[in-house]
Amino acid sequence: MLVSSVTLRNFRNYKEQVWQPHPAVNLITGPNAQGKTNLLEAVYYSLRGRSFRAERDKDIIRWQTEQTWLQTKVVYQDRHLTIEWKIKEGNKKLLVNGSETPRNRLDYLGVILFCPEDLSLVKGSPQERRRFLDYDVGPLSPSYSGTWRQYARVLTQRNTLLKEIRDRRASRDMLEIWDEQLFRYGARLIYLRLQVLSKLIPIARRIHHELTGGNEELQAKYLSSLVLEPGLQEAQIYQIFAAASQRVRQSEIQRCQTLLGPHRDDLAVLINGTEARVFGSQGQQRTVTLSFKLSQLELWFKEYGHYPLLLLDDVLFELDRRRQTMLLQRVLNRVQTFITTSFTGNIEKTIGGAGALWQVNDGSLTKKEEL
């Protein structure tokens, strides 16, 4: 898959920018706060229909303007797609080749993002690891994002109802309406996460072994708020979820919170048998994250027969030189890659002949040189 052009109109600090990225590596440089990450955000938004950092769509609309327009041209298995987003506050529209299209229709166009927040995968809070499960692991399964949106909607409604029950403004029986959907979407999310992890973890283990010169064994295990045996089917997870939920019903009403389900689950990461969250160094933490990101690229290729895009936002120089080189060697001439950095540290030599260097200043992008 290849992005051949991106046009941004009133997106963040870009007024009007037409960009034809290089098919291999795009190194985007410039001083701080000029619009480097904004470019990656535009590419990501085009394919995912949401930002990786803005809470609300309103934030990506250029200040003092009403509407953002993004147009991205993609070549995917010899097909040419023109993806257009028209985004206003509280209203957005997707057009693919001129026809209005639901946004989950783009889920097969892969994009893998590696940003500074990902570096807290190991040491961060369970919430940060769930971000990894939802944004990185889940999308490797085509029906994940739609199910996730349904689950999030049900969860919000159910929590509101729990509060109403506690305040005696609603009866307990009303929970049944939401429970069936909670268990259905929740069981599916857990099942899909487990399915993807069973393929992803062995690849991450192998890559981690290579990145550390054979010195470290990586292990990862899904930690569910439900008691789950290995190898369960979705319907069995549903039953376990329903039974366990009955047992915590009273506390849920008291706390106005849904206490069990995929929104409470976590991932344990171990290096050489010890918990990386407690004992891992900063460097180990970075390498684990890199191993997972590279394994996502491999798994995507294995499952779908093409490589997704790779967006590296301000992280390449967080890795040591050896890992930078290993990363670039794996992606060069295979994966269209977008790297933002305010400092290029002679990395151009490693990219040699397979990319372009771009300069960003105050919401304007120019090509500096072909590498």
Ligand SMILES: Nc1ncnc2c1ncn2[C@@H]1O[C@H](COP(=O)(O)OP(=O)(O)OP(=O)(O)O)[C@@H](O)[C@H]1O
């Ligand atoms: N909605 C918006 N409208 C206009 N400008 C915006 C909007 N949102 C953010 N900006 C501007 O975009 C700039 C930040 O861009 P970006 O995050 O891409 O920086 P960067 O070049 O990646 O910087 P760094 O190297 O510090 O990460 C800031 O100048 C900010 O004021």
